[in-house]
Amino acid sequence: MSAVIESTAEETRHDSAGPWRAAFRRLRNDRLGMVCVVIVVAYMLIVLASALGLVARDWNREVGVSYANPGFLPHLENLEAESSRNLTAQSKVPPVDLSDIDPLAPYYKELDERTARIKVTEIQRSDTLPFGGDKWGKDIIKKTVKGAEISIFVGFAAALLAAVLGTVFGACAGYFGGRINDLFEWIYNVFTSIPYILLILAFAAVFGKGIVTVIMILGITGWTGIYRLLRAEYLKHREREYVRAADAIGASDMRRMFVQILPNVSHVILVQLSQHVVQFIKAEVILSFLGFGVPVELVSWGTMLAEAQNELVIGKWWQLAAATASMAVLVTAFSLFTDALRDALDPKLKALL
Amino acid sequence: MTAYIIRRLWQMIPTMLGVVLLIFFLFNWVGGDPAQVLAGKISNPEQIENIRKQLGVDQPFWRQLIIFCQQIVTGDFGRSWSTNEEVSRIFATRIGPTLTIMFPLLLLETTLGIVFALGVAYVRGSLTDRAIMIACTFAMSISFLVYIILGQWLFGFLLGWFPVQGWSESYWKNLVVYAPLPVFLALLVSVAPTLRLYRSFFLDEINQDYVRTARAKGLSETTVMFKHVMRNAMIPILTNVAIALPSLMIGSFLLEKFFSIPGLGREVITAVERSDFPVIKAITVYLAVFTMFLNLLVDVLYKWVDPRVEFK
Numbered sequence: 001m002s003a004v005i006e007s008t009a010e011e012t013r014h015d016s017a018g019p020w021r022a023a024f025r026r027l028r029n030d031r032l033g034m035v036c037v038v039i040v041v042a043y044m045l046i047v048l049a050s051a052l053g054l055v056a057r058d059w060n061r062e063v064g065v066s067y068a069n070p071g072f073l074p075h076l077e078n079l080e081a082e083s084s085r086n087l088t089a090q091s092k093v094p095p096v097d098l099s100d101i102d103p104l105a106p107y108y109k110e111l112d113e114r115t116a117r118i119k120v121t122e123i124q125r126s127d128t129l130p131f132g133g134d135k136w137g138k139d140i141i142k143k144t145v146k147g148a149e150i151s152i153f154v155g156f157a158a159a160l161l162a163a164v165l166g167t168v169f170g171a172c173a174g175y176f177g178g179r180i181n182d183l184f185e186w187i188y189n190v191f192t193s194i195p196y197i198l199l200i201l202a203f204a205a206v207f208g209k210g211i212v213t214v215i216m217i218l219g220i221t222g223w224t225g226i227y228r229l230l231r232a233e234y235l236k237h238r239e240r241e242y243v244r245a246a247d248a249i250g251a252s253d254m255r256r257m258f259v260q261i262l263p264n265v266s267h268v269i270l271v272q273l274s275q276h277v278v279q280f281i282k283a284e285v286i287l288s289f290l291g292f293g294v295p296v297e298l299v300s301w302g303t304m305l306a307e308a309q310n311e312l313v314i315g316k317w318w319q320l321a322a323a324t325a326s327m328a329v330l331v332t333a334f335s336l337f338t339d340a341l342r343d344a345l346d347p348k349l350k351a352l353l
Numbered sequence: 354m355t356a357y358i359i360r361r362l363w364q365m366i367p368t369m370l371g372v373v374l375l376i377f378f379l380f381n382w383v384g385g386d387p388a389q390v391l392a393g394k395i396s397n398p399e400q401i402e403n404i405r406k407q408l409g410v411d412q413p414f415w416r417q418l419i420i421f422c423q424q425i426v427t428g429d430f431g432r433s434w435s436t437n438e439e440v441s442r443i444f445a446t447r448i449g450p451t452l453t454i455m456f457p458l459l460l461l462e463t464t465l466g467i468v469f470a471l472g473v474a475y476v477r478g479s480l481t482d483r484a485i486m487i488a489c490t491f492a493m494s495i496s497f498l499v500y501i502i503l504g505q506w507l508f509g510f511l512l513g514w515f516p517v518q519g520w521s522e523s524y525w526k527n528l529v530v531y532a533p534l535p536v537f538l539a540l541l542v543s544v545a546p547t548l549r550l551y552r553s554f555f556l557d558e559i560n561q562d563y564v565r566t567a568r569a570k571g572l573s574e575t576t577v578m579f580k581h582v583m584r585n586a587m588i589p590i591l592t593n594v595a596i597a598l599p600s601l602m603i604g605s606f607l608l609e610k611f612f613s614i615p616g617l618g619r620e621v622i623t624a625v626e627r628s629d630f631p632v633i634k635a636i637t638v639y640l641a642v643f644t645m646f647l648n649l650l651v652d653v654l655y656k657w658v659d660p661r662v663e664f665k
Binding site: 199 | 367
């Protein structure tokens with residue numbers, strides 16, 4: 001406790017060391033927290049690169065044979081690839097001669113000429129890929145990167161939406177009180193009285209599939225926790241002297257809510273935002289797995305897991321491993337980063353938790 | 354006490370009204386005309402016309418709302434749009450399997466959570482404590498889906514200890530043959546977060562003055578832990594179990610889907626897949642009502658667990 005008092009005293013002496021800088025300093029001293037920051041930043045860079053099309057642009061190309069083996073296990077038996085190869089070989093058997101009954105027979109020559117003009121390049125499918133291939137011979141690593149892009153983007157966007165809704169609602173309810181508070185409390189009670197999973201599924205049933213839809217569903221159903229905290233913060237802050245002072249010099253309600261109070265509660269929002277990102281990434285994965293999430297032409301960690309379920313039975317474990325590992329590392333790092341962020345932004349809380 | 358319960362029941366009315374409005378807004382307004390939703394799902398135009406008439410689609414919205422309220426009060430949501438089974442029958446037949454899975458799960462989860470958390474809290478700060486906490490963080494980072502996929506494959510397919518999936522007519526056979534694997538896998542997933550949470554509850558109590566006093570007057574460690582600490586930590590634990598109860602009713606819908614258990618959770622998923630609105634509407638409304646009554650029950654239970662709690 002004494003350390004906290006000292007550091008705040010120090011901050012008041014030097015105007016330059018604001019609370020954010022002090023928080024950053026505390027975060028930098030947290031070694032585990034910094035490791036997690038590095039991991040999270042690395043994921044963000046990959047996602048950014050993938051979104052800009054620098055990596056994994058051609059994730060959808062079928063570069064390998066069906067269920068191509070991982071590069072480090074080139075000699076695993078691959079019955080699926082062989083059976084499809086046999087099928088291709090069979091189709092090369094010359095077709096039965098039908099020319100005496102075929103009405104197209106007079107055009108055979110012309111058709112042959114036309115066919116010759118079209119260049120057909122046989123795709124060279126490789127037997128192994130760095131981390132194996134899926135059913136269609138797509139590269140698992142590229143697929144995982146693309147899946148990460150979508151899962152993480154959905155998580156962030158939904159958390160942002162939930163944070164905005166929760167903050168605005170909480171600010172209004174806490175700041176104005178009275179009727180407005182009653183209204184938002186009513187909405188809050190309605191949303192929390194339906195079990196969360198059921199609420200999400202009910203929204204999913206009506207709105208259908210799509211990335212934007214998933215973001216909307218998670219955001220609209222997930223704002224309640226942030227609202228609760230922000231309302232309590234605004235209730236506390238609206239009576240503080242600095243807000244009264246702002247009132248005295250004639251600041252409007254909006255200005256007091258979002259210019260005066262908001263910066264003072266922003267650490268709460270930031271920590272909540274970070275917590276919700278993890279929660280929503282997990283939720284997106286489950287929704288996509290069930291087929292209520294991203295559309296079929298896209299890939300997310302959830303759709304990868306859905307495919308992996310059937311692959312495991314025939315011994316193709318790499319897609320499962322890739323999706324699980326990449327998600328587990330991100331979720332662990334992000335959760336620990338959230339804890340570190342909370343400790344750094346609100347050192348008083350650490351004593352309580 | 355009676356006055357408190359009556360006041361709480363009174364306060365429930367606006368919330369319940371809100372739930373009804375929300376569900377109505379979702380399914381009758383956003384969801385749109387059943388004829389559009391069902392196009393391609395039901396080929397019989399007569400049946401669609403019946404559904405439209407039943408919901409009063411061609412009538413003004415307030416009239417449709419009244420029809421919806423009537424359905425809720427009488428419990429008659431009509432028939433499922435996809436299987437033509439009566440919604441009330443779906444409820445009655447699906448709740449059994451869900452409880453067969455979820456009740457043992459809740460019991461085991463709470464008991465194991467309490468025992469382990471008490472043990473870990475007792476040796477707090479030690480290497481064991483830290484190792485278990487790290488293991489918990491790691492276990493929590495892996496998706497529930499992966500646990501089920503791997504567990505079903507390993508114990509059901511590869512080792513053959515349990516049936517991969519299935520359900521039967523006999524209650525005991527279900528409990529002994531089909532339930533153990535899903536319950537075990539769900540336990541694996543839920544033990545880590547439960548342990549972490551309960552540990553923090555116990556730690557809150559362990560540092561209190563009364564614990565020191567109890568030790569100072571020479572009580573044995575078992576008495577201190579099980580009688581003094583445990584009883585006080587029961588309040589947050591009870592809250593936590595109560596919060597978990599409503600989701601217990603739809604079961605872990607993932608478990609039911611993976612293991613083909615004909616419970617409410619799987620019913621919800623199939624209903625969402627088939628845009629079977631009557632089923633989702635009914636389940637959502639009734640579970641919300643159930644949750645509200647449960648919250649009231651828990652608040653009353655507090656009084657029983659902790660006589661210091663006063664009703665405001």
